[in-house]
Amino acid sequence: MLLSGSDIIVKTLIEQGCDLVFGYPGGQILHVYDSLYKYQDKIEHILTAHEQGAAHAADGYARATGKPGVVISTSGPGATNIVTAVATAHLDSVPLIAITGNVPTYQIGSDSFQEIDITGITLPITKHNYFVNSVESLADILREAFKLAVSGRPGPVLIDVPKDVQEAMCEYEEKAPITPEERFPAKDIRIKEAAECINSCKRPYIYFGGGVLSGEAQDIMLELAEKIDAPIGCSLMGLSAIPTDHPRFLGMQGMHGHYASSTAMNNADCVIALGTRFNDRVTGDVSKFATYTKVVHIDIDGSELSKNVGANHGLRADIKLSLEKILPLVKQVNRPAWQKEIEKFKAEEKANADTREGMTPSNIISLLNTYINENTPVATDVGQHQMWAAQNLIFRKSRKFLSSGGLGTMGFGMGAAIGATFATKERSVLITGDGSFGMSLNELATATKYNVPMVILIMNNGVLGMIRQWQTLFFDKHYSNSILDRKSDFVKIAEAFSAEGTRATNLDELKTAFDKAFSHDGPYVIDCIIDKDEVVLPMMAPGSSMNEIITEVEAEK
Amino acid sequence: MNRYIVAVLVNNQFGVLNRVTSLFRRRQFNISALTVSETESNEFSRITVTFEGEEDNKQQLINQLYKLPDVCSIKELNNDNSVSSELLLIKMKNDPATREDIRAAADAFKAKSMDYSRDSIVFQLTGDSRRIDDFINLMRDYTILEICRTGIVSLEKGSSTIRKVTNL
Numbered sequence: 001m002l003l004s005g006s007d008i009i010v011k012t013l014i015e016q017g018c019d020l021v022f023g024y025p026g027g028q029i030l031h032v033y034d035s036l037y038k039y040q041d042k043i044e045h046i047l048t049a050h051e052q053g054a055a056h057a058a059d060g061y062a063r064a065t066g067k068p069g070v071v072i073s074t075s076g077p078g079a080t081n082i083v084t085a086v087a088t089a090h091l092d093s094v095p096l097i098a099i100t101g102n103v104p105t106y107q108i109g110s111d112s113f114q115e116i117d118i119t120g121i122t123l124p125i126t127k128h129n130y131f132v133n134s135v136e137s138l139a140d141i142l143r144e145a146f147k148l149a150v151s152g153r154p155g156p157v158l159i160d161v162p163k164d165v166q167e168a169m170c171e172y173e174e175k176a177p178i179t180p181e182e183r184f185p186a187k188d189i190r191i192k193e194a195a196e197c198i199n200s201c202k203r204p205y206i207y208f209g210g211g212v213l214s215g216e217a218q219d220i221m222l223e224l225a226e227k228i229d230a231p232i233g234c235s236l237m238g239l240s241a242i243p244t245d246h247p248r249f250l251g252m253q254g255m256h257g258h259y260a261s262s263t264a265m266n267n268a269d270c271v272i273a274l275g276t277r278f279n280d281r282v283t284g285d286v287s288k289f290a291t292y293t294k295v296v297h298i299d300i301d302g303s304e305l306s307k308n309v310g311a312n313h314g315l316r317a318d319i320k321l322s323l324e325k326i327l328p329l330v331k332q333v334n335r336p337a338w339q340k341e342i343e344k345f346k347a348e349e350k351a352n353a354d355t356r357e358g359m360t361p362s363n364i365i366s367l368l369n370t371y372i373n374e375n376t377p378v379a380t381d382v383g384q385h386q387m388w389a390a391q392n393l394i395f396r397k398s399r400k401f402l403s404s405g406g407l408g409t410m411g412f413g414m415g416a417a418i419g420a421t422f423a424t425k426e427r428s429v430l431i432t433g434d435g436s437f438g439m440s441l442n443e444l445a446t447a448t449k450y451n452v453p454m455v456i457l458i459m460n461n462g463v464l465g466m467i468r469q470w471q472t473l474f475f476d477k478h479y480s481n482s483i484l485d486r487k488s489d490f491v492k493i494a495e496a497f498s499a500e501g502t503r504a505t506n507l508d509e510l511k512t513a514f515d516k517a518f519s520h521d522g523p524y525v526i527d528c529i530i531d532k533d534e535v536v537l538p539m540m541a542p543g544s545s546m547n548e549i550i551t552e553v554e555a556e557k
Numbered sequence: 558m559n560r561y562i563v564a565v566l567v568n569n570q571f572g573v574l575n576r577v578t579s580l581f582r583r584r585q586f587n588i589s590a591l592t593v594s595e596t597e598s599n600e601f602s603r604i605t606v607t608f609e610g611e612e613d614n615k616q617q618l619i620n621q622l623y624k625l626p627d628v629c630s631i632k633e634l635n636n637d638n639s640v641s642s643e644l645l646l647i648k649m650k651n652d653p654a655t656r657e658d659i660r661a662a663a664d665a666f667k668a669k670s671m672d673y674s675r676d677s678i679v680f681q682l683t684g685d686s687r688r689i690d691d692f693i694n695l696m697r698d699y700t701i702l703e704i705c706r707t708g709i710v711s712l713e714k715g716s717s718t719i720r721k722v723t724n725l
Contacts, residue, residue: 119572120575123575123576123579124579124580124583127624127626128625128626131572148626301624302620302623303617303620303621303623303624305620306613306616306617307617
């Protein structure tokens with residue numbers, strides 16, 4: 001079949017099982033938009049307010065489903081506008097396909113209008129990228145991009161297609177959807193060594209990250225925990241992989257993690273790290289991190305092994321397949337002494353828990369927990385609200401927590417929540433702050449245009465809360481540029497975008513607001529007023545260790 | 558600090574060298590020399606990286622390189638398992654007072670005179686890096702006008718080739 005390059009792009013997307021793309025048109029991608037028009041019965045396009053929102057939406061789509069999300073934008077500013085979102089996906093290993101238009105090949109390199117070297121710009125923030133020189137290579141490059149995005153450790157792939165390549169004609173032959181590269185367990189000898197290490201320890205601890213979600217290793221991990229009688233904690237990226245109320249689960253660990261999980265990891269004599277990378281937000285000062293602990297580390301990406309924390313047993317392999325081989329080799333044991341210690345850590349955590357009444361962050365999220373169901377995707381932005389959400393949300397099913405962990409992108413959540421709703425057909429929740437929401441509230445236009453059922457909970461404290469918290473603790477309360485004092489009325493903003501909204505200043509009002517929001521057909525904004533001096537606790541100060549967890553901060557009066 | 562030589566076989570396409578060097582830059586690997594050329598097959602280019610650091614850094618460098626889809630295979634080379642060579646061009650000031658000393662040193666090293674003018678002499682020397690360092694150090698007693706060296710190229714001894722290396 002003789003087709004134009006732009007038709008080939010759209011046909012190949014359809015061939016690869018993509019029926020929904022996010023994007024924004026522009027001069028150098030017009031041919032592709034004409035093809036999207038042509039094939040609109042087979043592939044839907046969601047028009048956002050800004051390319052960044054489109055790319056975050058594609059990212060949210062991918063996080064919620066595990067399938068690659070696709071974003072399309074034009075050259076120049078269209079391409080640079082997706083850069084933050086591509087980097088966000090890269091740091092969190094999200095499969096994302098970004099297709100950008102560019103000026104015709106004969107104009108490349110001449111600084112023509114809206115020309116930008118987007119493959120150069122995105123080199124360090126993509127798994128791989130392509131500049132397509134000829135229409136003949138286009139279909140196979142797209143297929144390869146899909147394969148790369150989902151194989152091994154997932155990640156974003158960008159394809160830059162000059163306008164003349166979109167226009168040129170070429171034979172197209174439909175092919176089957178790609179299959180991801182085959183995954184392998186670790187070598188038997190490595191499996192045996194790892195199992196021996198686990199068998200020889202007395203206080204094992206399982207620490208997992210996003211790799212367990214993308215490798216679908218939850219069930220086998222829980223079996224292992226059961227057999228070796230180990231507690232489990234996770235990084236921010238691991239949240240929602242196992243049910244929050246699972247008896248072995250101590251919660252997220254790290255800078256703002258649960259006291260019990262951070263302390264348990266620090267007291268373990270063997271950490272079994274699965275699909276995680278010992279990020280500085282988890283370890284604090286690496287030199288003081290779990291000093292006497294043996295580390296068994298399994299990751300599909302070999303470069304993560306011994307990158308941040310030295311692994312005694314580093315297995316570059318698929319987690320699920322490796323654990324399936326390790327499981328029969330480990331001894332079934334009960335560890336009453338270790339469990340007793342864990343219970344002690346849990347009790348200490350409980351003693352330090354925030355039990356205040358009223359509009360406190362934990363009460364707000366706890367109330368929200370009674371409205372969401374097991375299928376509700378919850379997205380966050382970045383800051384205090386993100387940590388409160390991570391600490392207090394209750395998940396029952398995987399892929400329900402969508403948060404920018406690695407890059408920490410304020411403005412991520414709005415697009416991500418929209419993308420997640422399109423992907424799952426479920427009402428999504430966005431937990432955001434007044435600062436973060438200010439970075440992406442333009443996407444309310446998208447939410448109302450498509451009547452996306454979503455609850456937007458703005459934890460509004462009038463300040464950049466996390467910045468303020470650090471300034472309180474480490475900068476002598478010099479609140480430099482962290483007091484917003486914007487006088488924005490988020491309810492009126494919602495109404496101006498043709499959404500609905502209400503303000504909640506106490507828990508009763510919040511309950512009424514949730515009642516309305518969760519039965520509303522479309523986006524609903526809740527401006528939830530909280531105190532500016534609420535802090536995220538516990539906290540491990542940057543560069544400190546897990547022995548030095550801050551559990552209280554004197555309130556500013 | 559140790560010195561490592563790593564040979565990398567990559568797809569022979571434009572932009573691949575940029576991908577490799579960009580990786581070194583952003584991860585702040587301390588590269589002391591880099592050579593690139595086509596190989597026996599026009600499908601592949603060969604990059605030889607000379608790198609100073611610790612064992613961990615080297616392993617991280619290799620692991621990161623393996624993540625680039627354009628990297629086909631990687632082989633670590635050392636003095637025991639490989640032959641290495643480097644080429645130096647050095648331009649010396651041609652001063653009657655030192656001319657004979659410079660020529661004597663060049664003869665001792667079997668450096669070849671490539672250009673001779675009233676004010677300058679250009680020598681070419683090939684050999685391992687140590688030999689080239691030694692010659693340059695000797696020349697520092699006189700006036701060096703310009704130096705250019707290629708960086709190391711290295712091949713494994715015996716019949717095995719880099720293409721036979723399978724991914725870790």
